[in-house]
Amino acid sequence: MTDAPTGGVTAVVLYAVAGALTGCVAGCIPSFHVYTLMGAALLFDGSVLIAHGGAGLVPFSVGLVASWAIVNTMPAVLLSAPDESALFTVLPGQRYFMLRRGHEAVALAGLGAAGALLLLLAALPFAPAVLPKVHAVLSPHYHWMLWTVIAFLLMSEWPKGRTAALAPWDRFAAGGANVLAGLATFALSGLLGFLLFYRPPLPIERASQNLMPVFAGLFAAPWLIFNLIARLDLPRQHPVRSVDVDARALLHGLFAGVLGGAFAAFVPVVSGGVGGLLAGHATSTRDERAFLVSQGASKAMYYAGGLMLLFVPGLAVARGGAAWMIQSVHLPDTADFGQALLALAMGGAVAILLLPFCARTMVALAARVGYRTLSAAAFVTILAMVALTTGWMGLALMAVSTGIGLIPVLFDARRMNCLGVILLPLACNMSGVGAAVAEGLGLMR
């Protein structure tokens, strides 16, 4: 453990800006998660994060996470062109990109993120008076909230298959294929999660990195593999000076994103994607511009808001990987709250200012070296990170996870079902039945 940070305002600003710049670079790398970077830094050399006796830890981490959350919406828009096999699941960002409006999509997401951070900064000073009470009321109930989120996630997958001119059972099979694939994905990833929690395949000294190869396999690898095999020419993108969005769509998207991100940040284990899905359903977000704004807002609120909960006086709950990692080397105190607020403002401002530059650079780079080469480079980087931090067993775990992660992509199901890897075992553990289920699965012998 380190002492409480003692740096002055200038030091805090400098560390926050350094974190923000690092986050911007990391955010530009497709499928590269900020937690992977933080985990690797902690694993190999904690001094990277615990600079100067802890003075830099909080502002650097907050700046890093906030800027990464803002910039990282970009690769999903600018480097994931759908091919003709994507019948139903062309995301608004992808459509904007194919219409040569990728920069506009990035700007809309950036607007959402900026709005969410402003709201977060405005709300956080009141948090010490409200959130500890709300947390005290809800903390015995998080387990059932998680179960109901799982139930809704599984029940709300819409059958997408075409059923024209088919007999009833064939209609059921064709129409419900994606629903069944989603259920299978959730079940398989849940089983994998139980394996990780109750019989971790990695050696004990690498056990803290258990989830890293699995997340890389479930989420990053399938996307990159499809990028590599798709043969598409990326459309040239129009530069933008303004965005086409009215106040109604902007406010709608901001509201939905902030609601979903805040819910996910506060309730343990629920991810930003799940929070966004729930908020999208609740607020009927259909407008593509509102959707893009909500994506940016939700991600910023989830990552930055979740991390900030660690520093709220009287609350100090760890939500998300960054908070857990910081908590493992530093116990937050009241002095951290002000630093974290300042770092959040600085990190967010730097990322918002650099976002257009990052987008232009990425588009130029993709045009020069090709998006398949970029995807290949990202894939190699992730493989190298997994191999370095977790060894051969990590690579094997990543291969298994990739197999599971490909199911929803191939069957047009929600990729979010892969979150069964943490949702199922943790919901069981929080309800006190995890060990019994693991025993039943033969993982305790």
Place this chain on the structure above:
Amino acid sequence: MKGISHFSAGVALASCFPQAVEAAAAGHPLYFILGGVCGLLPDTLDFKLLRFFYRHDMEVVPDPNRPDPLLMAQAVAHAIHRAKATGRPVRIKIHTTLAGSGLWHQYRLRFDTVGRRITVAFTGTVTTSRAPAPGQPCPPAEAAVPLDCDVALDYAATNEINIFDGPVFSMEPQADGRVCARFIPWHRQWSHSLTLAAGLGVFAGVCWGGLAGLVAGGAFALHTLVDQMGIMGSNLFPPFTRRRVPGFQVVRSDNGLANFAVVWCSLLLTYWNLARLAPVLDAAPALPKLFLYGAALPFAVVALVSRRLKGRQGTRPGGRRRRRTGRERGTTPPCRT
């Protein structure tokens, strides 16, 4: 109402039972899971099971490359005429059609009961989230086919058909000589009944105890009652009743603000129920105060801002000002239920 509205209403209902809250605080999530799942179950039964097994006599599959509104209007008119001629119901399924990756042709099927004709009009291309897709070519515009008989309706006269799965109409001859076009006749039948809610309650009660029965049956019944606020209504007491009872037409089921209001009020009620039984004494505000500051005032502000923004959008050139009517029926009386 949308799935999440029913789901959250079911959870809120579970939270109204202090024993359920106490059990949940002790680590037993059953009652809340039952509340949510049974709240959503009626639509799950309909949309993920029953609709696949409903028999169709005719299917209309538009050509994705050259969708022809005339052929489609003729097919619907043919179904009506055949029902009239044979005296037996004819079920016609109208499929959607893809216009590209994640893009769908949108068309409007209208039963013009006054002019006694069927019109089909292609109105553009939309995305899977039903948002207009700009820059997409629009297929040929509109066609109308006259009818030989009067038509009665049990739902809206105008139907927008766009994404995933299209609707089914059951054309049923009536004693008064008209043919009733029943909209998605497989929906909101026994799956949305109070009879099944009672049965489910008894089943859950036998399996998990009386409280589980109350929560499961109550959440299921709440779904049916909330849906009854809309236009279509439900078949409330099968096998004693055979038709849907028309809804109270308070609000359309796809109204975004109404759905959000249900979700938000359910969350507030759930929080209040948890807080009043929590050991933290000052965490539970008075219920009227909670709903005044947590729901009534914010919704009033949202409604005001929304109206203002709508007005501003409407004054722009090309801005939309059309308000959706509550029930777009023809002027002829509806089908008898």
